[in-house]
Amino acid sequence: MAYNQNGTNSNPPRRPSSSVSGATERAYQQSSSSHSDPSSSSHQYNRQSRPRPPNPNMHPHDNHRSPQEPLRLNGIAHSSSITTSLPDPTPIIPYWSAKRHLTCGNPTPPPPWAPKLTPWRSSPGKLKTANAALVLCLNIDVDPPDIVKTNPCAVMECWVDPHTMPSHKALEAIGANLQHQFEGLSPKIPYKPFLDPSYEDLKRFSTTLRKQAKDDTVLFYYNGHGVPKPTPSGELWCFNRNYTQYIPVSLSEIQTWLGSPCVYVWDCSAAGHLLQNFKIFADRRDTEMIALHGGYPEGQSPFSESIQLAACASHEQLPSCPELPADLFTSCLTSPIDIALRYFVMSHQLPNNITAEMVMHLPGDLKDRRTPLGELNWIFTAITDTIAWTTFSRELFTRLYRSDLLIASLFRNFLLAERIMKCYHCTPHTYPPLPPTNTHELWASWDLAVDACLRQLPELMATGDGGKVELGAGNTAGRRRLGQAKDKNGGQSGDKTNAYIPSRFFADQLTAFEVWISRGGSALTKRGPMSLPIQSPTSGENPSSSSTFPEPPTSTITNGGPHDVPAGFTLEPGTEHHLVPRKPPSQLPIVLQVLLSQPHRLRALILLSQFVDLGPWAVHLALTIGIFPYISKLLQAAGQDLRPVLIFIWARILAVDPSCQSDLYGNGGYKYFATVLGIKEDPKHLVIPNHSEHKAMCAFILSGIARDFPQGQAACNKERVFDHAYDRLDEGDFLLRQWCALCIAQMWDGNDEIKVAAVDRGTQDKMIALLSDDSPEVRTAALFALGTLMGASGSADPNKRGGGGSGTMYHLEERIHFRMEVAVATGATLAIKEDASPMVRKELIVLISCLAKEWRGYFVVCAWIYWEEERRRRLGGGGAGGAGSGLNAMGGGGTIAEEDVTSHAVAEWLDGFGDDEGAREENRVLLSSFFTIFVALLELSVDPYQEVATSAQTVVDYVMALLFESPFTRLESTSLHAPPVLPPEQSKELGGGLNGTRSRVPSSGSAGSTQTLPLPSPAPARPPLDRSQTMTSTVSNGVGNALRRTSSFANALRSLAGTIAFPSTEDGRSTPSPTVSNPSRPDLLDISRPPSPNLNFAQYTSPYSRPATPQQQSLYPASSPTSPGRSSGDAYHHHISFAPSDVMEALMEEDMERLRARRRTGTHSKRSSHQGGQLSSPSGSTFSMDSNSSSVILGLGTGAGIRDVLPLKSRFYDWCCEYFKEPQMRQAEADEPGSVQYNYQVYRQQRNETILVETESQAEFAESRPWDRQVASFQAGAYPLTMAFHSYDPHIVIANETDMISVWDWSQRKRLAYFCNGNPKGTSITSLHIVNQDVGGLILAASADSVIRLYRNYDTSLGQLCSGPVQMVSSFRGLNEVLQVKRGAGIVTDWKQAGGFLMVGGDSRIIRVWDAHTENMIMDIDTNSESPVTAISSDHGSSSTFLASFADGSIKLFDRRLEEDDAVVRSYREHGSWVQNARWHPTFSSQFLSASLDGEVKLWDLRADGAVDGWEFHPQGLSAFDVHQATGVFAGTSSLTATSWRYQRTIVQSLSRSTPLSQFNIPTGLAGPVRSMPSPFIPRMGSLVFHPTEMLYGIGGPDGSVKVVGCKLV
16 A cells, blocks of 8 residues: 555555455456556665565465556656566466464464564663753852863853853853753753752752652752862862852762652753762662662662763863853753754855854744754654664663653753863763764755854845844743744744745655655665664663674565564574564655654655555654654544544554553543544545445444453444444455454453444344455454354453453343344354364354353253264264274163163153143254254364364364263263263274275274274273263273373264264374474474465363362261262262253253343443353352252263363454554565565466466377387386376375375476375275476365365475465365265365366265355255266366266266256266266367266367267276367276286377377286275275376376376387
């Protein structure tokens, strides 16, 4: 986003990585058009027009900048041979490459070498000057004995010549002038002149000042020009009462009188004695205080922290030049402009004989920046601020220049004193010590500004009052009064101002700042003199030596992008190779001063917005300089031209420092953004150009004000922010929708009143409707909002977990309140549980955890029902013998009832409602809703994405822990104490091994390792449950087995959907800890588990993490031997006289009591939290008795000692805030010309185009040439059943019969990567694709468990361009229903790169179409077939048609534009067996080929009813078949039979010839005939696949060998 002079943004900011809605926006993305008009801005961020390569890390919605923007300087377009280029081609859109795919909604952690930003605000002990003592020891007409004055010598004190009037009047005039000069620095401080004080008066005045100042700072100014020099022992001089003696005063005494904190100004010769001895005395006092009292009391600062300014060193004497005042040091500190002009005239030759006397006639007022004098004062302030900022450390600058107005003015003017007095062999000193600044290059700019001003002086004096102003008392003040009087009398000052030509200083400095930004200032560099200075944190040290770094030996680029390196800290060793921001421009403090000028303000704001856009380090620097009060005041400005740029800047400030929320609340700044958010835009008259972007920023700012800040919530609600955000939820801009949802989330987070009003208008329904949005970010934001409505915490505090459900909802009836909460969770679950984005699914678990916390009784009931139903189902299918018989032999005190316990319990529970059919139906629906949510939660607990599964496992284990602590464990008919029942298929495997039949339910072992579960004993008894062990390990691993923290109950129920196979714990899914992928040690990766995502922060939290709390014995009857938490085996067989329905009723009533308590206490608690209505732990519930009112307490105490881990906490809001920390006005590092990424993509683009041209010419001859040229051969291992070639890189991806994927460089015969896919044992990887091949590539793997997984970073040969080891990008379940068939195809997919569509079919009655843009399912196309889909092939180009072949021999043509139930366009049924593959004709779009397992290959034409040609390819059977995409050639391999298994025949056939082009045999390497296929999903022993572009094909043999064969073109 770049702003023009009108304050509008000519370039919209780069969008976050997300999808947009509508065909219009998608067409826009593909055409890469710009929203901006380059000619409309003269101060925008400019870049040369150049060809842009595709960015592999760029999402289609990240690029909103014009690639053809011309180079512009000051509004003039400059063209050259460099900037002239051909139009960019249509950009290549990479998928699954957005930021969300690298982070999954987790905030990106700072790199290990990046320190924290130092606080920019003044510390709590900031200096505040309360009063000042101006001590003048002049003793006029009497020279001190140790001073020998020259003749002539300097005589003026405070611009008063004491010899022109009586001494007593001169002394009074000097004191009055000194007071007036100090008041010019800070007028609000009371200054008290002490003229020639005696020792007693000095003591009395000093002690009085300290009493008045209390704990604030006292200024002590000492002018000792009329007394002897300070002594080397640290004594200064005053007088006795009769002025007959000089009385020494020790600095120790002054420290006692004035205390601390203080600021001392020593204006006398040998002032260095005072500075040095003061420090010695101060250190001594501090040491004694620490020794005696351990330190100073609160509010009192150490004496050593006092500030001192001394006129000279201990061996120096003050200058006595007669042209200068005697108090030169004081004049520099208090009247810098006067002394600077006088010094300039003395040291420079000016035309027209301008003299020092004439300089005193310079018209204007110091406070009026429009006058010459005021402008010089303004320029002087800007220059001295800049010199200090560029020279001193950040801490020192903040302490001296941003804590107190008087101290800042003194130290600003001290820089001038140093410059002038060093020319007279006098060196001023300070404490803390400062580095020298008298030779700073900006002093030349000051001299230029003074020169330009003084050259106009004769003309100004001629047009105005040229009367001489005498150098008398109050000369400076007299000139100020003169300017003011002339404004009142005739407006002469105005005439002078009109004749005055203003300085170009600020305009030139803004131009320099603009040049820095537009000419590479935003680019990164190696650490060195031109990088951002890394200064020592020690205040007072000379930072000049730390601003230069040794040149590092090497420099590498981190693939994570530029990391911001703030100033103020020293980085850790070993990090010098990282690229860091460049050294900021020295004009930054000047830009701050320009904000005070109306003419330059807009331009300064535009440049400032471009600077803060560079990153958090830039925002922090701007805040450190002191921009905050200026930007705050500008919110009161009425001009609309400032709105866009102010909103942009404030968004960056609040993103970097959220604590600014209190400032925006205190000064009413939130009203500014609320007004903008509520503006209804007229397309014909836009108040704010690109209004949706700026309204999104306003929504972000307002959400930041409301976050963790009840006053901010109330203030925003009063300004109707909630209503405005609600109205913007239907806007077309996804960023605005996203942030309006997040703003609503932060407003009602913990606020009952806002929740009540929101629910009353149906906001929750609006949020549920957003769950079908095209943007994953919007869907996640809606879930985040629903989560905060249901009790999740949106706080930045990680320890604040939330709770309390939706609050009191006092306007709703109790049952309606209950139904509303259940409806919200149910609606969200049904809409999101199959979402393709892991970030969205993860946020759903947070919402479910809120419901599980408040309605845990219902969840316990559902868990019990599921447990019993699943156990009964498995027992019914176990049959006799094997493990099933052992499980049925319970022995002991009871047996598992054969009848349906759960159905009877539910029926009895419903019977309790009597004849009230409405109540029966309502409760049945509610229980059904809870059960739906619980089953979805179990499915999420075995999600293929590790972080999603870990979060869900925490919730599931919490519910199951409550179940095992519930009264269900004491039922006579319970099976909770019995060991788990293995699935029938798994029981057969353990009992007699695999019998050759295919199992759709996975075993608990992973590929390459086998684990044997211990068979249960004939008479098992549930052992005591140790708190140090997780409950779910006991469930899943049986009795007596070692319990592991990494297992979960979800893994024991991995077949919850019946036919869907889910991963087990042994598949490598251990509990993740907060980790970030380590790119430096890919060799440490465990190939037995699938690759982890780039960021993995989800951490499993066990419900038993804390030590057990003492059981409340009063909760259980004395007849119970143990409490549920410490039950023994006998306790389970103790007969209790209550039924399961009684337990259900008690638990549900307990939940209702919890709701009633929340509704009661919530009305009396603070509106900002639910602590009154929230129960802090599961045991903190109300009493609930069984229905017979017996003494058996059923619900109370369920889960006593269980850790309260819910609700889960989301990090999505913090992740979204990072968008406003990232640069939006400049290109990403990969788009910056000259960067390694950019050069690599340019190379790829040119190489790919060359390959396409070469292969296009080769395709013409390949149809008639032999295809038996051996190119490469290597051993891949196992069975290479599925393969895929990369179109441009010499890479081939190979999957074996289980779950291992390898990537090979076939040209070098080198393996690049080898990793586990993670699909369960018994399943296979059935489809492979390479996505985004133009810019690199992602591996898309589909396995028979219906899961799609994507991986990146497989090419480790790229070195620094590869950001680490193989990482999982995303994963989701491609199909939710899989048919139970005897012989299936698993999951079959087809990827269409041109449109971003993924078709998924297989053992299902549907073909699901996924959109990679939105990561959502588009449609479910009915196949109208009971047979599995064996192959899917999309038409080339932009067509919506695709082919699908089936196991029954049929082939169907589908059109995605038709209705889902009627999408079949044509059907062909001439094959008599399984169709192995179907592919489109490479040159004729209306034809396609198919091949079946019986060896028939047929050519079809869409215009014909049957096959138009055919080949008897392999009469004995066909194994693999494929068609080249670029030339009319197809190939196939023969199947292996009992009589033909030593060799496998390969035939390559041309479509234009009747005879084969090549045919040859390949040894199989088998030792005997094949008895079964290596995979039950893939009916072949090997594979064959053509290269997409080159004239090559690969053959995978049964012996694990892979051969790459090519066409003999010559």
